[in-house]
Every structure is written in C-alpha cells, then in structure tokens.
Amino acid sequence: MNKQKIERAAKVTDKLWANFQKAQECLRTFNxxxxxxxxxxxxxxxxxxxxxxxxxxxxxxxDSFLLWPSDEDYGD
Incomplete structure (x- = not known):
C-alpha cells in the first residue's frame, strides 16, 4: 500500500469537496x-x-494534482 500517495490524494479530495460544497451552497436560493x-x-x-x-x-x-492512486497503490 502506498499510504503517502493515498494521504496526499485524500487531502486534495478534501479541498475539492469543500469547494464543491461551497458552490452548492451558493446556488441554494433562486428567488x-x-x-x-x-x-x-x-x-x-x-x-x-x-x-x-x-x-x-x-x-x-x-487539474494540478496528477498523483492519483492507482488500484495497485491501495494494495492489501
């Protein structure tokens, strides 16, 4: 398992999720x-x-993060 690669990808995923939620929140109201x-x-x-x-x-x-884990990185 490539724990370091997975942890880096998880941090990027957290940032993506935060921005995704922000966008959803901004579009909640349509009067x-x-x-x-x-x-x-x-x-x-x-x-x-x-x-x-x-x-x-x-x-x-x-787009700037290119080191996404492959199936092999998750390993056993």
Whole structure:
C-alpha cells in the first residue's frame, strides 16, 4: 500500500469537496416573484459568481494534482 500517495490524494479530495460544497451552497436560493420572474437579479448574479469561483478553484486543484492512486497503490 502506498499510504503517502493515498494521504496526499485524500487531502486534495478534501479541498475539492469543500469547494464543491461551497458552490452548492451558493446556488441554494433562486428567488422568483409572484409573476414567475426572477426577483433579485443582482443577488443571483453574485451567487452564481461565487459558485463559479469555487468551481474554478476546485478545477484548478483537480487539474494540478496528477498523483492519483492507482488500484495497485491501495494494495492489501
């Protein structure tokens, strides 16, 4: 088992998960008025930009980490 490789990948996974959750949290609310029209464009835009920032951070982390464990690294 390659414990060091697995631990490094687990740390990256934690960062990915945190940014993923941040993006989900940012997109939780979508306010529509009684006429079926977006109620607060500025709020939605800010929430979408925050989600985009979190996803971009996650993608950067995902793309920059290249030492993902293989099946052999998990071993016995």
């Amino acid at each position: 529509v008025n009684g006429f079926g029209v977006l109620a607060d464009r500025a709020l939605l835009r800010n929430d979408m930009l925050a989600a985009k920032k979190a996803l971009e951070a996650a993608l950067q982390e995902l």
